[in-house]
Amino acid sequence: MDEPNASLGGHDGPDPDRRGVLIGLTATYLFSYVPSAIAQPADAGARDAFMAVAQILTGRPSLDADQASRLYEALIADAPGFAADVQALRSFMDQRKIDPIQLQSTLDAEQSPLAAMPRNIVKAWYTGIVGEAERARCVTFETSLMHVAVADRLNPPSYCYGSYGSWMDQPA
Amino acid sequence: MSHELSADIVVIGSGICGSLVAERLARTGASVLILEAGPRVTRNQLVLYYRNAPRKGDWMAPYPPSRWAPHPTYEADWGSATDQDKPNVARQGSNEKGNGYLVQAGPTPYPAEYIRVVGGTTWHWAAHMWRLLPNDFRIKTLYGVGKDWPVTYDELDPYYQEGEERTGVSGAPNTGSPRTKPFPMEPVAEPWAMRRFRERLEPGGYPVVANTTARNSRAYDGRPPCCGANNCQPICPVDAQYHGGLAAASAEAAGARLLANAVVYRIEHDPAGRIAAVHYFDPDRTSHRVTGKSFVLAANGIESPKLLLMSVSDKYPTGIANGSGMVGRNLMDHPSSSLTFDAEDELWLGRGPQSPASINTFRDGPFRSEYAAFRLDFTNISQVRSAAEDLITAGVYGPEFEKQLRYRAAHQCNVKNVPEVLPHPDNRVVLSDQKDELGLPKPQVHFALGDYLHRCMEVAKREYTRIAELMGGTNLRFTPEREYANNQHIMGTVSMGDDPKDSVVDGFGRAHDHENLFIAGTGIMPTGATVNPTLTALALAFRTADQIAKT
Numbered sequence: 065m066d067e068p069n070a071s072l073g074g075h076d077g078p079d080p081d082r083r084g085v086l087i088g089l090t091a092t093y094l095f096s097y098v099p100s101a102i103a104q105p106a107d108a109g110a111r112d113a114f115m116a117v118a119q120i121l122t123g124r125p126s127l128d129a130d131q132a133s134r135l136y137e138a139l140i141a142d143a144p145g146f147a148a149d150v151q152a153l154r155s156f157m158d159q160r161k162i163d164p165i166q167l168q169s170t171l172d173a174e175q176s177p178l179a180a181m182p183r184n185i186v187k188a189w190y191t192g193i194v195g196e197a198e199r200a201r202c203v204t205f206e207t208s209l210m211h212v213a214v215a216d217r218l219n220p221p222s223y224c225y226g227s228y229g230s231w232m233d234q235p236a
Numbered sequence: 237m238s239h240e241l242s243a244d245i246v247v248i249g250s251g252i253c254g255s256l257v258a259e260r261l262a263r264t265g266a267s268v269l270i271l272e273a274g275p276r277v278t279r280n281q282l283v284l285y286y287r288n289a290p291r292k293g294d295w296m297a298p299y300p301p302s303r304w305a306p307h308p309t310y311e312a313d314w315g316s317a318t319d320q321d322k323p324n325v326a327r328q329g330s331n332e333k334g335n336g337y338l339v340q341a342g343p344t345p346y347p348a349e350y351i352r353v354v355g356g357t358t359w360h361w362a363a364h365m366w367r368l369l370p371n372d373f374r375i376k377t378l379y380g381v382g383k384d385w386p387v388t389y390d391e392l393d394p395y396y397q398e399g400e401e402r403t404g405v406s407g408a409p410n411t412g413s414p415r416t417k418p419f420p421m422e423p424v425a426e427p428w429a430m431r432r433f434r435e436r437l438e439p440g441g442y443p444v445v446a447n448t449t450a451r452n453s454r455a456y457d458g459r460p461p462c463c464g465a466n467n468c469q470p471i472c473p474v475d476a477q478y479h480g481g482l483a484a485a486s487a488e489a490a491g492a493r494l495l496a497n498a499v500v501y502r503i504e505h506d507p508a509g510r511i512a513a514v515h516y517f518d519p520d521r522t523s524h525r526v527t528g529k530s531f532v533l534a535a536n537g538i539e540s541p542k543l544l545l546m547s548v549s550d551k552y553p554t555g556i557a558n559g560s561g562m563v564g565r566n567l568m569d570h571p572s573s574s575l576t577f578d579a580e581d582e583l584w585l586g587r588g589p590q591s592p593a594s595i596n597t598f599r600d601g602p603f604r605s606e607y608a609a610f611r612l613d614f615t616n617i618s619q620v621r622s623a624a625e626d627l628i629t630a631g632v633y634g635p636e637f638e639k640q641l642r643y644r645a646a647h648q649c650n651v652k653n654v655p656e657v658l659p660h661p662d663n664r665v666v667l668s669d670q671k672d673e674l675g676l677p678k679p680q681v682h683f684a685l686g687d688y689l690h691r692c693m694e695v696a697k698r699e700y701t702r703i704a705e706l707m708g709g710t711n712l713r714f715t716p717e718r719e720y721a722n723n724q725h726i727m728g729t730v731s732m733g734d735d736p737k738d739s740v741v742d743g744f745g746r747a748h749d750h751e752n753l754f755i756a757g758t759g760i761m762p763t764g765a766t767v768n769p770t771l772t773a774l775a776l777a778f779r780t781a782d783q784i785a786k787t
Contacts, residue, residue, distance in 0.1 A: 120633075120634065121633045121634065122633075122634075122637065122638075123633070123634045123635035123636070123637055123638055124638075163634070164633035164634030164635075164636075165632065165633065165634055165636050167631070167633055168631025168633065169631065172631075182631070182633055183628055183629075183631065186628055186633055186637070187628050190624050190628065190637070190641075191292075191621065191624055191625065191628070193290050195290070197312035197331065197333075198312040198313050198314060198315075198330060198331075200290035200291065200312070200314060201290055201314075202287075202288050202289060202290045202292075205287050205288075209638075210620050210621065210623075210624040210641060211620065213638045213641055213642065214620055214641070214642060214645050217584050217587075217645070217646070218466075218584065218586045218587065218618055218620060218645070219465075219466075221292070221465065221466050221467040221586070221618055221621075222283060222286055222287060222465050222466075222467040222471070222473050223465055223473075224463035224464060224465045224473070224474070225463065225464030225465065225466065225587050225588065226463070226464060227463070228425065228453075228454075228461040228462060228463065228464075229425035230464065230587075231425065231427045231428065231464045231587035231588035232425050232426055232427065232428060232431070232588075233428060234428055235428060235582060235584040235587065235646075
């Protein structure tokens with residue numbers, strides 16, 4: 065079934081080839097990288113805040129800068145107020161020094177307008193998904209932190225575990 | 237009206253049953269034309285779609301419906317992974333959860349999923365290819381419930397074997413279905429997690445057995461053995477499991493002609509009641525007529541009855557093949573309850589295939605006169621994504637997130653049941669008054685589940701609890717009472733039987749009312765039993781193909 069017509073073809077017969085798909089994908093990647101390459105100075109504070117907040121919320125002091133850029137761009141695209149909100153969240157967390165495990169309940173209890181922020185940020189880093197419902201977009205997959213966190217035991221689904229039968233052994 | 241096509245045999249639907257019937261008949265020298273409503277897809281495209289889809293837990297996400305041949309969706313519309321596909325993908329409104337294609341009349345929701353593409357729904361499946369038990373064919377006689385089949389297990393045995401050899405089935409002999417020849421392949425290597433279930437449950441009286449699947453345990457028919465990618469649903473990345481796309485390709489290789497994007501909307505008969513032609517729309521709604529000597533309807537358990545009901549005439553005012561009034565009735569599926577818990581052992585589900593093992597103990601017995609038989613099924617689907625999403629929902633952040641993620645990914649597991657639902661004429665597919673983009677009626681389902689099933693669920697819950705105990709389980713989470721997950725095994729709607737007053741086709745799949753119309757697929761199964769129905773549908777389809785070849 066490795067036919068060349070890798071599209072949801074409109075008509076039977078020769079369909080546009082896989083190159084079109086690859087071009088489309090490449091364009092998507094380029095689009096997501098360009099803004100970070102020409103980042104506006106006005107953005108710098110928000111980007112710093114995003115990284116600082118993400119390090120605390122994910123419990124990972126070291127996060128990939130390119131991945132951060134891609135997630136940040138997607139979050140901005142999903143919610144234009146994100147840049148201001150993430151800086152406000154950083155200030156809140158700096159001032160209150162709240163243990164991350166208490167953060168959500170604190171924001172909820174105070175009915176903070178920032179209450180949705182930590183979930184969106186952690187979801188982006190761990191699952192690679194930004195946005196809800198029809199606005200949801202998959203920004204990363206293989207490097208999403210949920211896969212990185214278990215990489216010594218499991219591969220992301222759709223990537224072969226190993227040679228035939230390698231899964232019979234006790235995970236170690 | 238554009239050009240007319242003609243063939244000895246016209247097959248409607250290119251899923252496993254339609255395509256393999258087409259292949260078999262093409263090899264006899266007959267001219268065969270397959271009409272498929274949906275577009276062509278490729279494995280590479282579907283893997284790409286999966287990896288780009290924003291809902292990794294929604295196995296329909298990589299299969300966006302086409303504008304001209306929609307299939308039901310129940311989630312928000314995320315569009316398309318590629319710009320190239322965008323013009324062909326049917327869009328739904330903002331904030332709509334699903335495209336509303338399968339209209340729900342209730343009282344119980346029946347959110348059936350199927351895929352209208354070349355190759356059909358088995359692009360996306362667990363590849364279970366079970367035989368029924370001999371007693372499954374006689375539950376009316378033995379237990380006083382349901383219906384007896386017009387076919388016996390022994391009559392079907394050679395066709396079961398043919399289906400297993402054609403699609404490459406691996407399995408264990410101890411599942412209760414007798415065999416006259418061995419499986420083509422040994423069972424697929426047992427994942428560590430399933431070994432721990434087997435070792436801990438066996439002393440408690442639960443034999444855990446490898447599932448019977450069209451999944452390679454060695455290179456077979458030019459395809460590789462399983463590599464443990466744990467993505468059988470929504471798409472195996474290496475074709476280690478069989479699917480309808482392979483079946484369609486082999487039909488074409490055997491000489492059958494396959495027309496994609498050909499949406500059949502009417503079956504035409506001659507004055508004597510023989511089928512003369514079918515009519516299809518292309519995506520631009522241009523109509524085409526196709527004549528033939530014999531016709532095989534294999535468009536799945538919802539689309540097949542829909543097409544028969546749409547094909548009304550003065551002679552057949554309730555539709556083609558519907559003299560009994562049974563077209564669309566007796567809709568069945570396998571609704572599952574389940575228990576999720578944390579096992580004592582580190583199991584790390586997600587290594588190897590997704591659905592490797594079952595308990596077959598409850599598939600038959602005198603209790604079937606009182607409540608539904610069932611199979612117990614263990615998942616081996618990676619728990620990483622669902623655990624991560626649960627932790628995000630719970631607002632767990634910081635180092636605790638990863639600690640809990642690893643614990644849950646290692647220990648969380650699930651057992652579900654696959655119970656038999658009895659045929660009931662009020663559970664049915666009808667034509668709704670809503671139309672799709674081509675102006676064709678959307679199907680509407682009426683569905684209710686009775687006490688025969690609910691009593692089974694109470695029994696299953698006790699078994700789940702005992703299994704969790706034997707596994708040292710904690711944090712037991714049962715699915716809510718009377719809320720069941722559907723298994724997309726659409727059966728019964730064009731049921732076979734000996735009595736033309738009470739069934740649509742005979743034991744050979746031939747319509748009682750039209751001597752040159754045959755129906756293939758899970759829709760012709762009179763009862764549902766406790767296993768995934770594809771192999772039984774395929775065996776029946778091969779028996780039908782034999783009958784067509786003789787005429």
